[in-house]
Amino acid sequence: MPRVVPENVQKKQARDAKLLKELKEKRDKERKDRADKRKQVAANAEKYYNEYETQNKEVVKKAREAKASGNFFVPAESKIAFAIRTRGINKLDPKCKKIMQLLRLRQLHNGVFVRLNKATVNMLRRVEPYITYGYPSQATISKLIYKRGYGKVNGSRIPLTDNAIVENTLGQKHGITSVEDLIHEISTVGPHFKEANNFLWPFKLNSPRKGFAEKRHPYHNGGVWGNREIQINELVKRML
Known part of the structure; x- marks a missing residue:
């Protein structure tokens, strides 16, 4: 005869399977969110780096232009x-x-x-x-x-x-x-x-x-x- 599984055990197994599935879905979502955040942080870091480099090059360019024309270049006051x-x-x-x-x-x-x-x-x-x-x-x-x-x-x-x-x-x-x-x-x-x-x-x-x-x-x-x-x-x- 096949073994009879009590109803309360069946309910517990179904509940555990549901909780396990929800936990797995939650972890997958968190993993995906972390990956998306890492990409966003890397993109922001690259954008900021380019911004800083552009500002530095602009200052150097203006200083050289002023020197070539015999003038003085005064950088903007620090904030x-x-x-x-x-x-x-x-x-x-x-x-x-x-x-x-x-x-x-x-x-x-x-x-x-x-x-x-x-x-x-x-x-x-x-x-x-x-x-x-x-x-x-x-x-x-x-x-x-x-x-x-x-x-x-x-x-x-x-x-x-x-x-x-x-x-x-x-x-x-x-x-x-x-x-x-x-x-x-x-x-x-x-x-x-x-x-x-x-x-x-x-x-x-x-x-x-x-x-x-x-x-x-x-x-x-x-x-x-x-x-x-x-x-x-x-x-x-x-x-x-």
Whole structure:
């Protein structure tokens, strides 16, 4: 006689088969979605790279044309600065302390991106003796985020090891779905710069190789503090 399978076992087998099928379909869909996202991220990265290269070539072309015609070429003013705290809390007056908190420069060798406008320039100048700042290149911004980038996720400091961390926090509202999108938003000072910059935890940098010389004097007098302009890129390289 054929073996009789109890009805409750049959129902369990049918339920298990249905759940297994749904799980397989879900995994296949997730796998396909991940592949599509990887293609989109790669396409965006290539688009951004071409955009950066075009901008660099345009600057070089204009500089050469100006030199050939005997004129001077002045590049457009930077829209973004990178500020690094160079001194501690000693002799810090309350107003400077408040500005440091607003800039999120709470610890020595902390670094942050700052969008340049009249208000932020005045803030930077007010606390100049305690910071150094300048205009970072796209390559410097990329290195900072890839090497020392941490995101603020539910109040926690999370390393940016996966595009999903960026997408889950900034993707739905602001369309920033990968680390490359984040770098592009920061370097171009895009419409969602504020949200992207607030998502980035202040960078914790090392003491620079070869150290700081003459911390009490401004940079243009051979010291440390103040505006370094494009020379900030060299300092960041020594502090990574």
